[in-house]
Amino acid sequence: MAEDLVKLHEYSNDSYDGALMIVGFPSVGLVSSIAANFIIRTSKLERVAGVTAGGFPPFTLVHEGVPSPQVRIYAGKRDCDDGEPCQQIVAVAAEFMPRVDLVQPLVSRLLDYASAKGIKTVVVMEGMEQPGAEEPEIYGVGSTEASREMLKRYEVEEMREGMVSGISGVMLFEGDMRGINVICLLGPARTDFPDARGSAKLLEVIARMLPEIKIDPEPLFKEAEEIEKQIRMAMKSVQQPKKDAIEESIVYG
Secondary structure: OHHHHEEEEEOOOOOOOOOEEEEEOOOHHHHHHHHHHHHHHHOOOEEEEEEEEOOOOOOOEEEOOEEEOOEEEEEEEEEOOOOOEEEEEEEEEEOOOOOHHHHHHHHHHHHHHHHHOOOOEEEEEEEEOOOOOOOOOOEEEEOOHHHHHHHHHOOOEEOOOOOOOHHHHHHHHHHHHHOOEEEEEEEEOOOOOOOHHHHHHHHHHHHHHOOOOOOOHHHHHHHHHHHHHHHHHHHHHHHOOHHHHHOOOEEOO
């Protein structure tokens, strides 16, 4: 079964009761990947788990000399202004989109992990073209009544009709079936280059959920360039013959 192909390895056995999990896979303008990596770096989150599958592209991400799986889970706390630890943050990051047949089992693994660790809310980010929009907006979809109430609380326009595809879409209906609070944030993005400004728009909403995250747009532009390089290399490894791709590696930052 496909579910058996997707494996999750834990580097830490900690629990994250009440934490917010942020999920960022590549999307339009790479806005979700840029935003997730920005949070991981600025919040100094530590790697706590990794996800692998036989159908994932054959590469390892190397950071500070340590190799990691293609999908990583990070966690940690940020200090509030008074010096006390704030809400725990969990973040999922990757530089590729999985094959269609692996999306459902991957989402199931991530939501199983969230439930087991006491994670309260999952926020998955997506880029969305908004052609002709004078003032691009952030739209949101919630899997439960509680998550839809959260959209109102954080002043996010609810998407009433439409379609959300990929990991975000599957997470939404899985969250609905399981009763897990999943929020999908759809931010404005351009398709022709990594859109740091679109990432900043998404992060403005995340900052309302996690007030301790400070948004400085300047590092985002550098982040966009680095993430673009990583994703180009990941895509190249998928396109090459398997024998050559095994020797391909991605060096982080």
